[in-house]
Amino acid sequence: MVPISADRIEDLPALRGLFDFPVAACGCAIPLTGARHHPAEAVLVAGAAERRRDEFLAGRACARSCLDALGYGDAPVLRGERGMPIWPQGAIGSISHSGTIAMAVVAANVTARSIGIDVEQRRAVTDELQDLLFRTEERERLALLPQDERRAAATLMFSAKEAFYKAQFPIGRAFVDYREVAVETSESGFAVTTCIDIEGLGRSGTRFDGRWFAADGHVVTAIAL
Incomplete structure (x- = not known):
């Protein structure tokens, strides 16, 4: 199933099942009202429209939840070239959102060079x-x-x-x-x-x-x- 909760981040076993190696996979509804947003991420969309801000922060919150599950702690996921997420050293991941839901997946970079997900x-x-x-x-x-x-x-x-x-x-x-x-x-x-x-x-x-x-x-x- 896809995430439906707006007050918490959920584990997504179905998304994990799309990979042949261990990953953390999380999702939530947009807007996410029950999570603390990282200040370093919030500043990246401080001037954005409300919908864009909600999508971005929900996706980042899911990504940080995945990182925490893999032992990276509460590391912010910043924005790099062409808007691609910047992952902590040793991690690879992907974020996606589609109107009312957001999700993310993270793995160690020894399992693959890169991963990508999308939800529509x-x-x-x-x-x-x-x-x-x-x-x-x-x-x-x-x-x-x-x-x-x-x-x-x-x-x-x-x-x-x-x-x-x-x-x-x-x-x-x-x-x-x-x-x-x-x-x-x-x-x-x-x-x-x-x-x-x-x-x-x-x-x-x-x-x-x-x-x-x-x-x-x-x-x-x-x-x-």
Whole structure:
């Protein structure tokens, strides 16, 4: 299930189950009213709109809860290049939020080079967005589906690309357009194939596998590199 509580941070076994190695996974509803926000994180969004501030702080609170579970204490998760989280030495992680929920996952960097997660409302991607997000062959596959199934499938594919982007950026520092990777999905997994060379990840045509689940009107994707 996905997090529903606004007054506490919850453990997320389903998210942990998307990885083959030990991770801490936490989530909460937005806004999170029952947690103390770290001053070093709060200052980063002091001038932001209320919704953006609530999303950012809820995600960071989940991340710090994960870090604490792994023995890192109450370390702040600051903001680096292109907004990517800066993790304490020895840790890797990822944060995501989607309107009303936030979640984070953290692991030791001996288990993988990087990890990425994403959460989206189940049918968030409309037909009008497909040209911006998908390659021709992906759009052709989606066109074969009934509209309701098409939106769910498109959202899953988009979420997989988002999770991959979050995981690849700390490695290659590359801006990868949505149409520069191709995604194929299965019942509980997905494959991302690069369509360009990415430093640190190999030549065009390299494949990376991830997993996903859907619950409570949301889809959650995860990948480790």
